[in-house]
Amino acid sequence: MKSSPAELISEAKSSTQNSKMKRAVSVLDFILRLIAVVATLASAIAMGTTDESLPFFTQFIRFRAEYDDLPTLRLFVVASAFASGYLILSLPLSILHITRSSARRTRVILIILDMVMLTSLTAASSAAAAIVYLAHKGNAKANWFAFCQQYDSFCERISGSLIGSFIAIPLFIMLILFSALVLSKR
Amino acid sequence: MKSSPAELISEAKSSTQNSKMKRAVSVLDFILRLIAVVATLASAIAMGTTDESLPFFTQFIRFRAEYDDLPTLRLFVVASAFASGYLILSLPLSILHITRSSARRTRVILIILDMVMLTSLTAASSAAAAIVYLAHKGNAKANWFAFCQQYDSFCERISGSLIGSFIAIPLFIMLILFSALVLSKR
Numbered sequence: 001m002k003s004s005p006a007e008l009i010s011e012a013k014s015s016t017q018n019s020k021m022k023r024a025v026s027v028l029d030f031i032l033r034l035i036a037v038v039a040t041l042a043s044a045i046a047m048g049t050t051d052e053s054l055p056f057f058t059q060f061i062r063f064r065a066e067y068d069d070l071p072t073l074r075l076f077v078v079a080s081a082f083a084s085g086y087l088i089l090s091l092p093l094s095i096l097h098i099t100r101s102s103a104r105r106t107r108v109i110l111i112i113l114d115m116v117m118l119t120s121l122t123a124a125s126s127a128a129a130a131i132v133y134l135a136h137k138g139n140a141k142a143n144w145f146a147f148c149q150q151y152d153s154f155c156e157r158i159s160g161s162l163i164g165s166f167i168a169i170p171l172f173i174m175l176i177l178f179s180a181l182v183l184s185k186r
Numbered sequence: 187m188k189s190s191p192a193e194l195i196s197e198a199k200s201s202t203q204n205s206k207m208k209r210a211v212s213v214l215d216f217i218l219r220l221i222a223v224v225a226t227l228a229s230a231i232a233m234g235t236t237d238e239s240l241p242f243f244t245q246f247i248r249f250r251a252e253y254d255d256l257p258t259l260r261l262f263v264v265a266s267a268f269a270s271g272y273l274i275l276s277l278p279l280s281i282l283h284i285t286r287s288s289a290r291r292t293r294v295i296l297i298i299l300d301m302v303m304l305t306s307l308t309a310a311s312s313a314a315a316a317i318v319y320l321a322h323k324g325n326a327k328a329n330w331f332a333f334c335q336q337y338d339s340f341c342e343r344i345s346g347s348l349i350g351s352f353i354a355i356p357l358f359i360m361l362i363l364f365s366a367l368v369l370s371k372r
Contacts, residue, residue: 180366184293
């Protein structure tokens with residue numbers, strides 16, 4: 001395979017451009033992971049520390065709501081904390097990709113793990129969102145009562161906690177797309 | 187860049203092997219898409235046709251449960267049908283990848299769309315699963331009543347409908363991984 005000098009130069013140029021692009025994407029990957037760590041961790045902590053006691057009680061009953069009265073919200077805390085832990089562990093690999101922009105195998109591994117975490121985080125977050133929606137609106141046909149009318153600040157807190165995870169989900173999608181983009185360049 | 191004849195031959199061999207591998211993966215991609223179409227469509231139809239009337243009624247009340255008494259289940263039907271429609275539309279691209287195994291850009295497009303569908307299907311399915319779980323178990327602390335004790339066959343049907351979508355979710359994950367695998371080969 002003989003190439004003319006001009007061809008060789010243009011090849012070399014495009015390969016430098018490619019590796020610059022790859023490095024830029026890797027840096028972006030690292031930054032997105034940092035943001036996602038903060039978002040999922042904030043979500044887990046905010047949800048995990050939620051409880052409310054109403055300011056009145058009888059001799060036998062205290063009106064108290066805790067996040068783990070609803071098992072789905074407990075799942076949400078676990079999944080968010082897990083995603084956050086995974087993201088922290090993936091940071092060294094992300095740094096490796098900045099220094100060695102041609103790495104392919106580790107990127108494929110990261111795509112697989114990112115996708116598993118994306119799916120589990122999405123599943124837990126939307127299950128929690130379905131329950132939070134029910135807490136707000138109730139369902140007249142199923143006779144499910146909207147308890148948010150009483151537990152006002154509890155409900156505000158569990159709704160707010162969802163935000164972090166729903167920020168992390170598109171970040172995960174972008175992380176996977178960036179890895180696929182880099183892989184698609186020769 | 188001069189190469190010896192032996193190098194050229196080994197290069198050509200490995201590129202033929204690669205293109206064979208890519209074609210095999212593309213055929214697998216097509217088959218998985220077909221299975222996923224059937225699974226999501228079955229899910230949407232099974233859920234969308236679910237209703238039950240209890241065999242007793244008063245003058246004013248008929249005891250009747252329909253899937254769209256629960257808004258989350260309506261979302262599930264829409265998302266499953268949408269995923270199924272998308273999968274059917276993606277079949278031509280999948281066929282294109284079998285005949286042109288070196289296509290890269292269309293694979294990246296397919297990865298992006300697959301991921302969006304994976305996320306929306308996962309979100310809708312797990313929200314539906316959370317509600318179906320509630321219908322079965324109820325929640326004593328929130329005073330939510332497990333209506334499955336009455337609407338037995340209704341509950342069986344909505345639980346069964348989830349299966350199709352939860353089969354399609356790992357299929358989507360595999361589709362994305364296969365595309366990433368092909369992209370990672372030069």
